[in-house]
Amino acid sequence: MSGAVIATPLTRLVGVRHPIVQTGMGWVAGPRLVSAAAEAGALGILASATMSVERLRAAVREVRSRTDAPFGVNLRADASDASERVRVIVEEGVRVASFALAPxxxxxxRLKDAGVVVIPSIGARRHAEKVAAWGADAVVVQGGEGGGHTGDVATTVLLPQVVDAVDIPVIAAGGFHDGRGLVAALAYGAAGIAMGTRFLLTSDSPVPDAVKARYLAAGVKDVTLTTKVDGLPHRMLRTEMVDALERSGRTTALLRAVRHAAAFRRESGMSWARMVRDGLAMRHGKELTWGQVLLAANTPMLLRASMVEGRTDIGVMASGQVAGVIEDLPSCAELVERVMTEAHTALGALPAVR
Known part of the structure; x- marks a missing residue:
């Protein structure tokens, strides 16, 4: 356990020791990683989008059996069963609900009435202003450097805009992996940092070793932003599948989407009707083809191929640009202690203001 402590509005809001959040990554942020991050003093976030409602309840209970520390659950706000998942969070006494889209x-x-801390992720100042006005307790601000679905505004530009616009704690995401980044985020006015790729690349992460090796071997330019997976900007490692998707025509993409849709339906237990509703929700306001709608609803299967099965040839690997500067696989405890020690060293090295 690190002796270096920096108290912020985030640590006070959710009751963690350190202003660090482990993000909810599908197929990655399960009970093992979340409990390890929580025990290390960070806020671990359980990814629920790739779980059935029943599995989510079991996963929450497994995390609680491993740690007494606070943790959270990440939800898709546009999922047709979001209300059922909220019920699980409330009934199981989960401390934090985070959202990939604005709830x-x-x-x-409903969540606040039950005493749950609500922390949506946003990618624009206006979205932060909206959820803050609706009662969100804090926001995660992800810049374009972040992995998975992301925007095109850099964290260093987006973060100060949001800090100036809202009076709730702001958590910075996108491009963070060490203590220097934490100090920089605090200097911008953030209450902490959120890291995905850095926690994915720990010994506590369930991702297969061969897949972790692909991440560690990647340079900054091996991380690409593509819209060919599901029609939305998605940052990931360049792999055989990404190359194939970018080369494929509409018919091939549609056939591949149908196969993945069927696979995800079997994996999740969802009905075709529910999958179509979720796909339509993701299509709202966006010019997506039906093939892209199917992939948008079933991108989890492309992630599962790599993150669970180790099949990087047929899967995708969501990744922040920081993958290009990460070189080791510490435990969550070692990582958090290192970040906090580096942060205190960086603070001590700042020149005195005269």
Missing amino acids: SRELIA
Whole structure:
């Protein structure tokens, strides 16, 4: 356990020792990683989008059996069963609900009435202003450097905009992996940092060793931003599958999407009707083909191929640009202690203001 402590509005809000969040990554942020991050003093976030509702409840209970520390659950706000998942969070006494998309005013109110801390992720100042007005307790601000679905505004530009716009704690994401980054985020006015790729690349992460080796071997330029996976900007490692998707025509993409849709339906237990509703929700306001809608609803299967099965030839590997500067696989405890020690060293090295 690190003796270096920096108290911020985030640590006070959620009750963790350190202003660090382990993000909810599908197929990666399960009970093993979340409990290890929580025990290390960070806020571990369980990824629920790739779980059935029943599996989510079991996963929450497994985390609690491993640690007494606070943790959270990440939800897709546009999922047709979001209300059922919220019920699990409330009934199981989960401390934090985080969202990949902005939740509705009603969903925020329901969670807050139950004493759950609500932390949506946003990629634009106006979105932060909206959820803050609706009662969100904090926001995660992800810049374009971040992995998975992301925007095109750099963290260093987006973060200060949001800090200036809202009066709730702001957590910085996108491009963070060490203590220097934490100090930089705090200097911008953030209450902490959120890291995905850095926690994925730990010994506590369930990702197969061969896949971790692919990440460690990657340079900054091996991380690409593509819209060919599901029609939305998605940052990931360049792999055989990404190359194939970018070369494929509409018919091939549609056939591949249908296969993945069927596979995800079997994996998740979802009905075709629910999958179509979720796909339509993701299509709202976006010019996506039906093939892209199917892939948008079933991108988890492409992630599963790599992150669970180790099949990087047929899967995708979501990744922040920081993968290009990460070189080791510490435990969560070692990582958090290192970040906090580096942060204190960086603070001590700053020149005195005269």
